[in-house]
Amino acid sequence: MYATAWHNGGPPREPAGYGLKFAKVDRDRHFESDWDSIVLELEGAGATTVTLSAAFWRSCSELRSADVGQWLLNADVAPWARGSPPGVVVTELEGNRFSARILKRKGLGR
Secondary structure, three states, rough: EEEEEEEEEOOOOOHHEEEEEEEEEHHHOOOOOOOOOEEEEOOOOOEEEEEOOOHHHHOOOOOEOHHHHHHHOOOOOOOOOOOOOOOEEEEEEEOOOEEEOOOOOOOOOO
């Protein structure tokens, strides 16, 4: 499935202000409502456990995580230009375990 990087509008270098945003249809299709958390294997950075907030199931389909934020910052894809968050491919592995890979934008002439 496809997600986009998310930022809460706070300080751009603060990892805790980042996460991944999913379409509600993907949230409903790939996440179980009885899960308290998921394990997200971040490409090149290892695995992290991300808590699923009550808001995740209501109206805010974002996974919020300082580890995800640090991953985005270390990959030099955050902060981004307004309205241009990087895309992330999230793949179901098993149960509540997923992998995440940042989609790199291709520049002109490459």
